[in-house]
Amino acid sequence: MPSRDGNGWVRCALGHRHWGRFGAAGLLAFVTSGPVLLQRRTWWSHHGGTWGLPGGARDSHESALAAALREAAEECEVPPDAVHPRGVFTDDHGGWSYTTVLAEAQEPFVVHADDDETDEVAWLPLHDVKGLDLHPGLAARWPELSRELSPVTIVIDGANVVGSRPDGWWRDRAGAAVRLRGELAPLVRQGITELPEDARQALAAEHANGEESDRRRTDRGRDDADRAADGLTRMRWLPDVVLVVEGAARPAAAAPDAGPVQVVAAPGSGDDTIAALAAQTAGRRVVVTADRELRERCVAVGAAVTGPSWLFGRL
Numbered sequence: 001m002p003s004r005d006g007n008g009w010v011r012c013a014l015g016h017r018h019w020g021r022f023g024a025a026g027l028l029a030f031v032t033s034g035p036v037l038l039q040r041r042t043w044w045s046h047h048g049g050t051w052g053l054p055g056g057a058r059d060s061h062e063s064a065l066a067a068a069l070r071e072a073a074e075e076c077e078v079p080p081d082a083v084h085p086r087g088v089f090t091d092d093h094g095g096w097s098y099t100t101v102l103a104e105a106q107e108p109f110v111v112h113a114d115d116d117e118t119d120e121v122a123w124l125p126l127h128d129v130k131g132l133d134l135h136p137g138l139a140a141r142w143p144e145l146s147r148e149l150s151p152v153t154i155v156i157d158g159a160n161v162v163g164s165r166p167d168g169w170w171r172d173r174a175g176a177a178v179r180l181r182g183e184l185a186p187l188v189r190q191g192i193t194e195l196p197e198d199a200r201q202a203l204a205a206e207h208a209n210g211e212e213s214d215r216r217r218t219d220r221g222r223d224d225a226d227r228a229a230d231g232l233t234r235m236r237w238l239p240d241v242v243l244v245v246e247g248a249a250r251p252a253a254a255a256p257d258a259g260p261v262q263v264v265a266a267p268g269s270g271d272d273t274i275a276a277l278a279a280q281t282a283g284r285r286v287v288v289t290a291d292r293e294l295r296e297r298c299v300a301v302g303a304a305v306t307g308p309s310w311l312f313g314r315l
């Protein structure tokens, strides 16, 4: 039997009472450009009758990711393999935190309200969510969370990035690409806590009409203003990383021990392959290159672009 030592009330540094001695975690499952999975708590539970996320107390030995998936499986029969974690949003009150795991589903899967405390669980259209009676914790963070409901893919111009460090790469181009692949693995395994600023703007613009953008700016201003009184929030993205290699570096795509970074050998020009990935990859794309012409091609198809120095700052 698992220990379940997280059950219990605590008081956070902001003076609230919360459930979960080691914090709590919830699952925000979404289909990109589609519905989100929410559950409604039964009337007698804490904030009964409101819509929120499947989730609950973390145990002392448990990561937020593991807790969110366990609770979602227990409460709604979410199959752990049916979702792909794309981000982790932490709302830290000091002495207690709530972690939202944003997880992508390829399509809505069948769910059941499996728990005494759950009245209903459903896939709901994204645009209906703000009209619902939401759990106050979810309502407070919905403006931020709703911006993050699509995967992030980082596409790396291997020739340009490798070439920007004079480390002898010209003696073995494939070997240099394999070394870069190894350096990139932690971006996938541990995620990143910063996106390039122009990436965030491009992503926001893509996702909204004018009225929504105005509301979002207002929300952001308010978030910044009352952050001191309202705890600290932090987003960690779990991106897909694609390294594009060309010419003499192409054998890197077939090198053993691939790890989590996908290496694509460009059949012709690396720029053409990168521009095609920028155009065709679903969700949000960040292209890493200093090449001015390639930058323009990628921006034209809605990708965000940043330079190698941003990438080296994350490694």
Ligand SMILES: [Zn+2]
Pocket: 012, 013, 014, 015, 016, 017, 018, 093, 096
């Ligand atoms: Zn609190």
